[in-house]
Amino acid sequence: MNKIYRANILFTKEKDRFEVIENGYVAVDSEGRVVGVAPDLAMLGGEDAEVVDFGDKLLIPAMNDLHVHAPQYRNQGLAMDLELLPWLQNYTFPEEMKYANPSYAERPYRRFVRDLARLGTMRACVFATVHTESTRLLMELFREAGMGALVGKVAMDRNCPEALQEPVGPAVKGMEELIVESLAFLSPQSSERSAEPCLSPQSSERSAEAWRDGLVRPIITPRFVPTCSPEMLRACGELAAKYRLPVQSHLSENRDEIAWVAELEPQSTCYGDAYNRYGLFGQTPTVMAHCVWTDGEELALMKRNGVMVAHCPTSNFNVASGMAPVRRFLDEGLRVGLGSDISGGHDLSIFRMMVYAIQVSKMHYQQDHKRSFLSLSEAFWMATKCGGSFFGQVGSFEPGYEFDALVIDDADLNYDNYSLLERLERYIYLGDDRQIVHRFCRGQEITL
Amino acid sequence: MNKIYRANILFTKEKDRFEVIENGYVAVDSEGRVVGVAPDLAMLGGEDAEVVDFGDKLLIPAMNDLHVHAPQYRNQGLAMDLELLPWLQNYTFPEEMKYANPSYAERPYRRFVRDLARLGTMRACVFATVHTESTRLLMELFREAGMGALVGKVAMDRNCPEALQEPVGPAVKGMEELIVESLAFLSPQSSERSAEPCLSPQSSERSAEAWRDGLVRPIITPRFVPTCSPEMLRACGELAAKYRLPVQSHLSENRDEIAWVAELEPQSTCYGDAYNRYGLFGQTPTVMAHCVWTDGEELALMKRNGVMVAHCPTSNFNVASGMAPVRRFLDEGLRVGLGSDISGGHDLSIFRMMVYAIQVSKMHYQQDHKRSFLSLSEAFWMATKCGGSFFGQVGSFEPGYEFDALVIDDADLNYDNYSLLERLERYIYLGDDRQIVHRFCRGQEITL
Numbered sequence: 017m018n019k020i021y022r023a024n025i026l027f028t029k030e031k032d033r034f035e036v037i038e039n040g041y042v043a044v045d046s047e048g049r050v051v052g053v054a055p056d057l058a059m060l061g062g063e064d065a066e067v068v069d070f071g072d073k074l075l076i077p078a079m080n081d082l083h084v085h086a087p088q089y090r091n092q093g094l095a096m097d098l099e100l101l102p103w104l105q106n107y108t109f110p111e112e113m114k115y116a117n118p119s120y121a122e123r124p125y126r127r128f129v130r131d132l133a134r135l136g137t138m139r140a141c142v143f144a145t146v147h148t149e150s151t152r153l154l155m156e157l158f159r160e161a162g163m164g165a166l167v168g169k170v171a172m173d174r175n176c177p178e179a180l181q182e183p184v185g186p187a188v189k190g191m192e193e194l195i196v197e198s199l200a201f202l203s204p205q206s207s208e209r210s211a212e213p214c215l216s217p218q219s220s221e222r223s224a225e226a227w228r229d230g231l232v233r234p235i236i237t238p239r240f241v242p243t244c245s246p247e248m249l250r251a252c253g254e255l256a257a258k259y260r261l262p263v264q265s266h267l268s269e270n271r272d273e274i275a276w277v278a279e280l281e282p283q284s285t286c287y288g289d290a291y292n293r294y295g296l297f298g299q300t301p302t303v304m305a306h307c308v309w310t311d312g313e314e315l316a317l318m319k320r321n322g323v324m325v326a327h328c329p330t331s332n333f334n335v336a337s338g339m340a341p342v343r344r345f346l347d348e349g350l351r352v353g354l355g356s357d358i359s360g361g362h363d364l365s366i367f368r369m370m371v372y373a374i375q376v377s378k379m380h381y382q383q384d385h386k387r388s389f390l391s392l393s394e395a396f397w398m399a400t401k402c403g404g405s406f407f408g409q410v411g412s413f414e415p416g417y418e419f420d421a422l423v424i425d426d427a428d429l430n431y432d433n434y435s436l437l438e439r440l441e442r443y444i445y446l447g448d449d450r451q452i453v454h455r456f457c458r459g460q461e462i463t464l
Numbered sequence: 465m466n467k468i469y470r471a472n473i474l475f476t477k478e479k480d481r482f483e484v485i486e487n488g489y490v491a492v493d494s495e496g497r498v499v500g501v502a503p504d505l506a507m508l509g510g511e512d513a514e515v516v517d518f519g520d521k522l523l524i525p526a527m528n529d530l531h532v533h534a535p536q537y538r539n540q541g542l543a544m545d546l547e548l549l550p551w552l553q554n555y556t557f558p559e560e561m562k563y564a565n566p567s568y569a570e571r572p573y574r575r576f577v578r579d580l581a582r583l584g585t586m587r588a589c590v591f592a593t594v595h596t597e598s599t600r601l602l603m604e605l606f607r608e609a610g611m612g613a614l615v616g617k618v619a620m621d622r623n624c625p626e627a628l629q630e631p632v633g634p635a636v637k638g639m640e641e642l643i644v645e646s647l648a649f650l651s652p653q654s655s656e657r658s659a660e661p662c663l664s665p666q667s668s669e670r671s672a673e674a675w676r677d678g679l680v681r682p683i684i685t686p687r688f689v690p691t692c693s694p695e696m697l698r699a700c701g702e703l704a705a706k707y708r709l710p711v712q713s714h715l716s717e718n719r720d721e722i723a724w725v726a727e728l729e730p731q732s733t734c735y736g737d738a739y740n741r742y743g744l745f746g747q748t749p750t751v752m753a754h755c756v757w758t759d760g761e762e763l764a765l766m767k768r769n770g771v772m773v774a775h776c777p778t779s780n781f782n783v784a785s786g787m788a789p790v791r792r793f794l795d796e797g798l799r800v801g802l803g804s805d806i807s808g809g810h811d812l813s814i815f816r817m818m819v820y821a822i823q824v825s826k827m828h829y830q831q832d833h834k835r836s837f838l839s840l841s842e843a844f845w846m847a848t849k850c851g852g853s854f855f856g857q858v859g860s861f862e863p864g865y866e867f868d869a870l871v872i873d874d875a876d877l878n879y880d881n882y883s884l885l886e887r888l889e890r891y892i893y894l895g896d897d898r899q900i901v902h903r904f905c906r907g908q909e910i911t912l
Contacts, residue, residue: 093893094886096822097839127879333823336830336837362819362893371810374544375781379827382784389784391545431575438542445541445810448896 018046018459020060020067023075023423024436025053027413031346031397035413036436041067042075044419048459053413070423070454074440077411078138078420078455079366080403082326083264083305083355085143086154086167087115089128091359096334100270103335108359112145113179121150129157134449134464135365138420138457139164139407141264141303141326141355143237146170146182148190155194158232159201163457164407164420168237168264169194173248176239184247188255195234195259202230227260231458234259236300240266241277241290253295262406263296264326267304267314270337274309286314288323298323303406305355306331307345308338318350324406325352327398329372331360339376343387346394353403354395366403367444370395392441423454466494466907468508468515471523471871473501474888475861479794479845483861484884489515490523492867496907501861518871518902522888525859526586526868526903527814528851530774531712531753531803533591534602534615535563537576539807544782548718551783556807560593561627569598577605582897582912583813586868586905587612587855589712589751589774589803591685594618594630596638603642606680607649611905612855612868616685616712617642621696624687632695636703643682643707650678679906681709684748688714689725689738701743710854711744712774715752715762718785722757734762736771746771751854753803754779755793756786766798772854773800775846777820779808787824791835794842801851802843814851815892818843840889871902 025040035053043051043060052060057067088108095107114120132140142165144151151169158165169191173181182190227233236256238244244252256263268274268287281290288310291297297304298321305326310318318325327342345352354369355361363369370392377389404411410418429442429451443451455462473488483501491499491508500508505515536556543555562568580588590613592599599617606613617639621629630638684704686692692700704711716722716735729738736758739745745752746769753774758766766773775790793800802817803809811817818840825837852859858866877890877899891899903910 090880093890094882096889096893097837124880330823333826336826338830339827375778378781378784379787382786389545432538432572434542441544442541445544 019044020057020062020065021070021075022067023070023073025075025413026436026440027077028393028397028401029412029414031394031402032391034393034396034437034440038436042413042419044459048419049409050413050415050417050419052415073453074424074426074436074443076422076424076440077400077404077413078422078457079136079399080353080407080411081132081137081140081356081364081366082303082324082353082403082406083328083357084140084364085358086125086128087112087121087143087145088359089131090124092364093362094359096362100335109177109180113177115145115147115150116179118147118150118153121153125150125154125157129154129161129163130464131364133161133163133455133462134452135367136422136449136452136455137364137366138455138462139404139410141166141168141235141406143168143170143239143264146172146180146187148193152194152197155198155232155234162231162460162462164231164410166233166235166262166264166407168235170237170239171248171252172239172243173245175242184245184251187248188251191234191236191255195255195261198230198232198234201232202227234261236261236263236296238265238296240273241280241287242273246294249291249294249296253299256300257295260300262301262303264303264305265291265296267291267307268309269306269332270335271309286312286317288314288317292317292321297321301406303353305357306337306340308332308340310340315345315348315350319348322351325350326355327352327369327373328355328357328361329369329376330363331355331357332376333372334362335360339379341380342373343377343380343390346390347387351402351405352398353406354399365448366399367447370399370444373398392444396444419456419459421456422452424451425453426451467492468505468510468513469518469523469869470515471518471521472884473523473861474884475525476841476845476849477860477862479842479850480839482841482844482885482888486884490861490867492907496867497857498861498863498865498867500863521901522872522874522884522891524870524872524888525848525852525861526870526905527584527847528801528855528859529580529585529588529804529812529814530751530772530801530851530854531776531805532588532812533806534573534576535560535569535591535593536807538572540812541810542807544810548783557625557628561625563593563595563598564627566595566598566601569601573598573602573605577602577609577611578912579812581609581611581903581910582900583815584870584897584900584903585812585814586903586910587852587858589614589616589683589854591616591618591687591712594620594628594635596641600642600645603646603680603682610679610908610910612679612858614681614683614710614712614855616683618685618687619696619700620687620691621693622691624691632693632699635696636699639682639684639703643703643709646678646680646682649680684709684711684744686713686744688721689728689735690721694742697739697742697744701747704748705743708748710749710751712751712753713739713744715739715755716757717754717780718783719757734760734765736762736765740765740769745769749854751801753805754785754788756780756788758788763793763796763798767796770799773798774803775800775817775821776803776805776809777817777824778811779803779805780824781820782810783808787827789828790821791825791828791838794838795835799850799853800846801854802847813896814847815895818847818892821846840892844892867904867907869902869904870900872899873901874899
């Protein structure tokens with residue numbers, strides 16, 4: 017046992033209810049994993065251990081952001097009244113081009129990583145750009161910060177400005193470079209623990225389990241079907257299979273895009289199937305952003321293949337995409353996490369995403385009364401345990417989970433005998449980074 | 465000339481565009497009214513005046529909140545996953561009952577007024593409770609703070625807990641007490657300036673113009689049709705006419721409510737007409753909150769009578785009411801301001817309401833493409849000049865306007881050569897109270 021923390025502990029094992037332990041204890045081992053959580057010290061066998069006492073503060077799992085574009089951070093909260101196309105052409109693409117120069121990238125990337133931490137997000141699925149060098153820099157910045165990230169060098173070779181297109185050959189070379197380098201960061205320990213025989217960079221057989229020991233890892237990232245030729249999609253699928261790497265992309269964000277994909281990939285039964293045919297849809301762990309219009313065949317395929325949804329409610333509002341049927345996804349048993357989707361989304365806080373996710377579900381409820389809206393515990397579960405599941409055992413305080421946690425000092429919001437659950441709800445709705453007084457990722461305190 | 469301020473000045477004369485004056489000047493007279501605004505000092509004839517220099521900061525009109533329930537402040541961000549009825553029964557009404565005791569009211573009311581100012585709102589249309597004494601206290605707290613408010617002692621005498629019902633007789637007596645007391649606060653100056661012969665408390669003929677000199681004034685506040693008997697509505701209408709006082713209430717927030725009103729007031733052609741028949745719908749300046757389902761006859765009546773809309777987008781999401789057709793209201797020429805509607809809304813910041821209002825308009829746009837979504841200048845205009853018009857000449861820096869202003873130090877958000885308009889947009893989307901470094905209401909600096 018390494019550390020024991022005492023505080024008011026709240027988390028979600030199941031989506032339908034909170035675990036609430038007033039003045040409880042959580043024990044964490046030297047590898048940063050939770051040993052146990054209990055209302056008294058004796059139950060943890062920790063009578064002799066040193067206890068870090070957070071008093072009346074709240075201790076909750078840290079946030080997980082399942083979809084965010086790091087190179088769009090400079091554009092956060094900008095050009096929000098442009099339509100999608102002029103927005104891409106005048107803001108998004110010109111900004112991404114600048115990341116060809118890593119010395120340009122450093123300042124916004126550093127700020128991005130710091131602000132994620134500041135707002136309580138300890139793990140993120142991140143789109144970088146097509147540029148290998150600045151993607152490497154972003155991975156280094158996450159490592160330096162001690163935070164968890166799946167970082168994707170973006171693959172695209174058509175239907176975007178030429179300066180952002182990279183042919184399949186160099187794209188694969190760049191991705192493979194970053195993959196092999198990342199393998200070197202896996203601790204020797206991890207290869208011992210792994211079921212796989214060997215994790216030397218030379219081995220082409222990787223175990224997803226072993227990858228988990230790397231806090232910062234590559235993720236295969238075709239931007240989306242319209243910007244990737246069939247050859248690029250095939251190459252991405254092959255890399256994912258070869259290195260057992262996860263996959264992220266965009267899916268069914270808006271109706272025009274869906275029609276376009278149907279033209280580009282006429283043999284596919286649905287947009288999702290266009291990824292599926294190339295081994296990019298659940299063959300390895302896969303998260304798809306948006307899914308605003310996912311239904312029927314596509315929903316069934318996601319379910320069958322265990323593809324996860326990154327729900328990005330503010331982005332879907334800002335870009336006028338629509339309102340994703342998240343409650344339906346949960347009812348169907350899909351795993352759903354939350355994404356800020358900077359800079360389609362304007363807010364980097366996953367706490368704000370919980371509020372928006374509930375609001376979106378309320379508009380579906382208002383419109384058809386078919387399904388109840390999301391409860392607070394469901395939104396919290398998506399932000400923590402369910403979202404965290406894409407990174408490993410992350411997002412809960414159950415034994416074996418990595419200790420990713422936030423300590424919330426809500427004294428300024430808690431002025432009037434609120435219950436612990438009310439305090440948490442008020443923090444989610446009203447709080448911001450000012451109340452986050454400690455941050456932990458895999459057991460280590462993260463300083464800003 | 466009293467004061468000249470120098471800063472980067474942004475405001476909206478018209479809804480369709482911003483006025484942007486880089487390193488400009490605004491001159492304010494000793495009564496707190498804008499004398500002029502210009503790019504250089506000479507144009508203001510102020511070469512000899514003392515200039516307060518805010519350097520590279522932004523100077524914008526302060527926010528106006530057109531709909532907020534002060535006694536629900538303790539419940540802000542609470543019970544957001546309850547349906548409307550249990551929420552009213554378990555949270556809203558029990559909390560309002562406590563305001564029978566002014567010593568209970570003081571702490572939350574003081575916090576409410578301070579937080580309004582903290583977030584940059586200098587004027588608000590406020591619902592208090594049925595209790596005369598704590599309503600008086602709330603008015604005093606606004607006066608003490610130097611802020612502008614229209615404060616309503618709430619009228620209700622049916623369809624709510626008995627403890628919150630007040631019969632017509634005592635209700636009118638209480639309202640009239642507060643009105644007469646407020647008249648005493650009007651400066652002697654104001655009665656001189658007024659076209660009306662006399663503003664002594666004894667006079668029953670008041671001029672709306674004269675009332676404007678009181679920063680804190682009463683507003684006639686029938687809660688909504690279902691909780692007000694015809695006698696109560698009639699009495700409210702008579703008081704409004706007698707004292708030339710403005711009116712606020714709720715209108716067409718959700719479909720069940722509309723059906724209920726149709727039952728209660730069968731002779732009315734629409735919900736709005738139920739107010740209209742009692743002189744509560746534009747006979748004096750009137751603002752109606754929500755109007756989510758306002759259409760046809762009701763919309764025409766609002767237009768004809770000049771009734772203003774308080775658009776409360778977060779509340780409409782949280783309470784699952786729906787999405788108000790704000791862009792349509794603007795196209796039809798209705799005046800629309802923004803309201804936080806605490807605690808149906810969870811956020812007291814009118815900057816956040818701008819973001820939500822744009823998002824709501826984007827969902828309408830996404831659904832039918834009939835009307836474009838709101839531009840940033842339109843949202844800003846609703847929060848400032850249009851919303852402010854309910855309080856007098858408030859919300860702009862045009863000559864004659866009361867100088868209600870915020871100084872924004874956005875250095876932490878402005879790290880990369882943003883234009884002034886981009887800086888304002890980023891502040892609206894990303895900023896919070898931390899960047900507001902000065903607040904002015906009618907020319908006076910407001911301290912927290």
